[in-house]
Amino acid sequence: MKIEAVARKSLFRSDAMQRLLAFGALIILFVGFSIASPYFLTFDNVIGILLATAVNGILALGVTFVIISGGIDLSVGTVLTVSAVMTGVFITNNHWPIWLGMLGGILTGGLAGFVNGVVIAKMKIPPFIATLGMLNVTKGLALVISGLKPIYFNDTPIFRSLAMDSIIGQVIPKLDIPNAVLVLFMAAIIANLILSKTVFGRYNFAIGSNEEATRLSGVNVDAWKIGVYTLCGLFAGLAGVVIAARLNSAQPALGAGYELDAIAATVIGGTSLSGGEGSIVGTVIGAFIISTLTNGLRILSVPQELQLVVTGCIVVLAVYADILRRRRK
């Protein structure tokens, strides 16, 4: 019988605090890198950071839902790959209209997520294992389907321009932010609405907070869990389409490892790995922290190997901060 004493409310312990900390960290990174290098705070470089954030950010949106529900999804990186490859198959090989090919790519991700959800909710396989399996399955499928070769979108130049042109630049001259970045922000707004305004979001928090109590309240927990993983898959599919458009090709070997960056962005943004807590805003900030860090270190000519060491440490520190905050509760 565990009885918690009066839990006092304090800003430091709230999850808003973690978001605030993350935002502060992002500002500090920006200021620090700007001072350290004259090349950091240039328009082109900032656009580069935004663009680099787009794919990881979209992936992290889906992961945020899954982690809030108390689960984990290790397969988003390779689901992205297989979605990109399928987009290539649809558009380049099958000559589908571009919009349909893109939709097909997104739905491919959704299907993978749905399978994850069924395996987790119905077969009661722990999310770690289920999605680890899916990681390998999709990694293999991407290679098999593509025949180990990249699929290019050279017949459909408009596909690339969908991601790399700038609608904003047309409205506000000189502000040429690529559409891919716009997609991230649109997706984040939609994700935020789903999470905060719909039944889906509410049950997502409820399941992550106390799955058994949610079940006893008459909520069909299994169905909602399948929904959560499907949504995560859809976001991975969207990220796959975006990366394919950006690179003008579907690269069958690209994507493995992306899941870790997505999870890192989510956790840095204050989403609790034990479930029940988290926010989209935090995740977007987290994604920006990672890409800013990578970008800044590169500009300072830190070797890529060391960049990995730094980002790795940052993730562990972020989780440790989360644990410290929780322990004080």
Next chain:
Amino acid sequence: MSEPLVLMEGIVKSFSGVHALNQCRFELQPGEIHALVGENGAGKSTMMKILSGVYSKDAGKIYFKGKEVEIPNPRAAQHLGISIIHQELNLMNHLTIAQNIFIGREPRTAKIILNDDEINRKTAELFKSMHLALDPRTKVADLTVAKQQMVEIAKSLSFNSEVLIMDEPTAALTESEIDELFNIIRQLRAKGVGIVHISHRLEELKQISDRVTVMRDGQYIDTVKTSETSIDKIISMMVGRTIYETSPELPENPSQEVVLEVKNLQQGSLLKDISFSLKKGEILGFAGLMGAGRTEVARAIFGADPYDAGEFYVKGKRVQIHSPQQAVQHGIGYLSEDRKRCGLTVGMDVKDNIVLASLKKFLNAIGWVNMAQTTLTAQKYAQSLNIKTPSLDQKVKFLSGGNQQKVVIGKWLVADTEILIFDEPTRGIDVGAKSEIYKLLNDLTRQGKSIIMISSELPEVLRMSHRVVVMCEGRITGILNAGDATQESIMKLATQRGGIISTNLIPEAGRA
């Protein structure tokens, strides 16, 4: 009397062949607070879980407002207007109060869009009718346990419940919080709600209940009016007199040498000022109701849980114990009530389990485990403890409960422990094996080991202990010598709140 709201008759329920309830009866009037009392395992919770659809009954009838009903699941109970608040609260801590109350039945726009304003408004109305000052937008995690309980009550009221069952609602509450809770309960009674109050705290009954039903060993004993019955009468109904006719088996008097002394042990709100001593060759029984803090004492002494303050002396010398490793070094072993989870590695064989805690002794010069020697040692203990196993290579999970317990005992003997803490040593063990364990405990004390025995079975405590420490709500409410301990005296102390030791009992002479 008017027609009862609920009438349960001839209720029978057994779990894997063992009668948990036999021909039990319960009756609840509208606008009544009806207390249900009994020792641990008397069947109170089982009875109410049947009424609320958590368990299904094997036989018997349930009438709701005079009509016979079947309650196959919690949903059906809710539909009838029967709500239960379990001891462990079922809330989602990260959600707000209103979100918790309306989970699963939120008002929605276009099927998916939530309307939090509406549930906040409805919750505020609900709280107003309960005269409760709480903001519906507060997160449940930020509430005290008492307030969380209010939220559960509000939730069940929002279903328009006519029957409200509360399983030990006051177990985790402070005095003023209890008053707050009782005020709410009385308001509900005034509105005609029938309330079942399961409680271990007998003095509470006088304060809140109209009638009391006593259960014992799965049997219905009696229903009495609270105002016409004394607490002592209720206690004697609870413990009965003729349950176990085993004569106490008191081994020879232990020496006066104190092997372990605990002074002023303090752990948050769970343990308050725990001081006692254990003598060489003694079995010191720890009695109390569930949640009294006995296991917490054991775990603190064993270094398994952190504590706020307290001093430990082993054989007169002050020692620091902050981890199980340190406890073992000082010769203390802990045999958990949950053998499978904390005491054994069930997937490993008998031999490995016996030597597990003292593997260091069996290492040779280069750090390899000396297999021949472990086997020899395991053999010796398996024999002396009379562990019934086809071979030493048998996986422990295939042994009976009694034999598993012996393996744990063997493990601590190999580790040279002088002080053994047994937490519910006979839980889940059949009667035959029980007496064997008892014999073993006596043998151990004869060999000079000292034993702390936590047990929820009063007959066991009375039969085995030289002295009995009684706890209630994290305090020691009395230490009785074997000669003075009776079921009644222990029960009285175990239900005594506030830690006042009554004068007619002999407290342990001022040792602390």
